[in-house]
Amino acid sequence: MTTTSLAPAVSTLTIGVRRGGIELLQFMRDKTSLIFTFFFPAMLLLLFGAIFTDSYDLPGLSAAQVFTSSMIAYGVISTSFITMGVGIATDREDGTLKRLRGTPVTATAYFLGKLILVAALTAGEVVVLLAVGVLVFDMPLPSEAGRWVTFAWLFVLSVTSCGLLGIAASALVRNSRTAGAVLNVPVVALQFLSGVFIHPITQLPDWMITFASVFPVKWMAQGFRSVFLPDAATTFEAGGAWEHGRIALVLGAWCVVGLVLCLTTFRWTSRRD
Amino acid sequence: MTAINVRGLRKTYGSHHAVDGLDLDVEVGEVFALLGPNGAGKTTTVEILEGHRRRTSGEVTVLGLDPGHADRHWRARIGIVLQSTSDAADLTVHEIVRHIGGCYPNPRGAAEVIDLVGLTDKSKAKVRTLSGGQRRRLDVALGIVGRPEIVFLDEPTTGFDPEARRQFWHLIRRLSAEGSTILLTTHYLDEAEALADRLAVIADGAIVAEGTPATLGGRATAEAVVSWSGGHREHAADPVALIMRLVAEGADLTGLTVTRPTLEDTYLALIGEAR
Structure with a gap:
């Protein structure tokens, strides 16, 4: 028995990475949520791209390309915010969290595992959406390194803010069966308000743009457009520019808000203790 | 201690x-x-x-x-066997036992624990396909994989058939013999x-x-109940003395029983x- 106390504890980082592996394995085996999470945004993109075929007054810019870049924001939200929120509600209900609570797995290790899951799924989602954009709508992929640098920090900030907000939102969800429906309401509403489904965003009333500017979605969509569309397309943005600084600021602020909400609202169990 | x-x-x-x-x-x-x-x-x-x-x-x-x-250091020293769970449905028995074991500083081998609870032929089966009794045995495996100094079991054999209960008792005696x-x-x-x-x-x-x-x-030390032929029934703190007396009295003692509570x-x- 003495060997137990002498052996060093397994580090939170190691456990977190292993949690990430086991989370991915479980997600891949749940075919329904796999298909829904990955292919729903791709299907929406195909539909929007096929419906809105008009092109803009810019050479080489089609509506489908605009939708592709905006829809990446939707894909990121779907795989990070929704997967996180539903996943934690499910873990709370099926006993996963209760089990882990009785082991040396810390909350940090558990969340690290979830963030690894969400980052991997989101990367896969972006690849699927880009494949649709490139293969179906002839969207050119940027060749300048600077645009991919923008993509990288935007991806990290988007996944982190949406993932943390998903953790916080899971506290509001009563049970996992309704989690998907409950969490999708603000997500779908914000897609419309933020010019993901409606482009250019300048078609929206000013108050709507102002309201949407408080939330991350508008800035994520704008950011992904800045990666994949020519700079001349800034004429279709509310601010007339890509506003990278402001995008980073708003998403960074949401990361902080999400972290604070997580720390204050996260519950290991659903019942009173 | x-x-x-x-x-x-x-x-x-x-x-x-x-x-x-x-x-x-x-x-x-x-x-x-x-x-x-x-x-x-x-x-x-x-x-x-x-x-x-x-x-x-x-x-x-x-x-x-x-x-x-x-x-977490304290949690590494205790083992909890949960009462009703449905987690890890898409993992195999071996995968979840190995994963949970990997969180402890000095775990038992996954195959060893699975064998201890008698789930070796279900090792590669998905957890969702296990019967209720097998699921409970998996819960026991997950509770002891970390080599805990103390094991908590809340109604561990509810829903077990008699044979599974005997196997479970054997397992508990074995854990106890190992010092838990x-x-x-x-x-x-x-x-x-x-x-x-x-x-x-x-x-x-x-x-x-x-x-x-x-x-x-x-x-x-509770009183025993002595009963014998003819529907006789008597409470006695010392049933032996009562029986000696009855024998001496020549009572008909066919059907004699002595029961303690x-x-x-x-x-x-x-x-x-x-x-």
Whole structure:
């Protein structure tokens, strides 16, 4: 028995990475949520791209390309915010969290595992959406390194803010069966308000743009457009520019808000203790 | 040395006292059974000891630490067998046992634990395909994979068939022989009698009796019932003396029986008094 106390504890980082592996394995085996999470945004993109075929007054810019870049924001939200929120509600209900609570797995290790899951799924989602954009709508992929640098920090900030907000939102969800429906309401509403489904965003009333500017979605969509569309397309943005600084600021602020909400609202169990 | 030490434990929900002034001592290496009707406070007590619930008041130490402020090092030394779970449905038995084991500093091998609980032929099966009894055995495997110093089992054999219960008892004796302290709650009196070194009966949130299975509630010294032919029946503190007298009197002793109260009789009397 003495060997137990002498052996060093397994580090939170190691456990977190292993949690990430086991989370991915479980997600891949749940075919329904796999298909829904990955292919729903791709299907929406195909539909929007096929419906809105008009092109803009810019050479080489089609509506489908605009939708592709905006829809990446939707894909990121779907795989990070929704997967996180539903996943934690499910873990709370099926006993996963209760089990882990009785082991040396810390909350940090558990969340690290979830963030690894969400980052991997989101990367896969972006690849699927880009494949649709490139293969179906002839969207050119940027060749300048600077645009991919923008993509990288935007991806990290988007996944982190949406993932943390998903953790916080899971506290509001009563049970996992309704989690998907409950969490999708603000997500779908914000897609419309933020010019993901409606482009250019300048078609929206000013108050709507102002309201949407408080939330991350508008800035994520704008950011992904800045990666994949020519700079001349800034004429279709509310601010007339890509506003990278402001995008980073708003998403960074949401990361902080999400972290604070997580720390204050996260519950290991659903019942009173 | 005590593994578990509880003094004046209280847990209150509104005006309801789920646990109401409970005292408990469990020695290192002991198998201790907590008996009691539904709603008596067994699960609440065990969950407070496991660090799953907060207490309203009282002093609690488990392995020398307060479970209410326990860290991961303490959690590495305890093993919890959960009561009803449905997690890890898409993983195989081997995958989840290996994964949970990997969180502990000095785990047992996954194959070894799976063998211990008798699930070797289900090792590669998805957890969702297990029967209720197999699922419970997996829960036991996950509770002991970390080589815990103390194992908590809350109604571990509910839903087991008789053979599975015997196998489970064998497993508990083996864990105990290896030095683990074991605290289990159960509805089954034969289980408590077969496994426990000591047991306590809990009713209305407090311990009403405590002892070994043979002595609980004055069982060893309780009056025996002597009955013999012709519907005769007599209570006797010393049944041997009574029988000697009957023999001397030349009574017809065909059909003679001497019965002591069973653990069940004692238990029912104890929780009856508490009501």
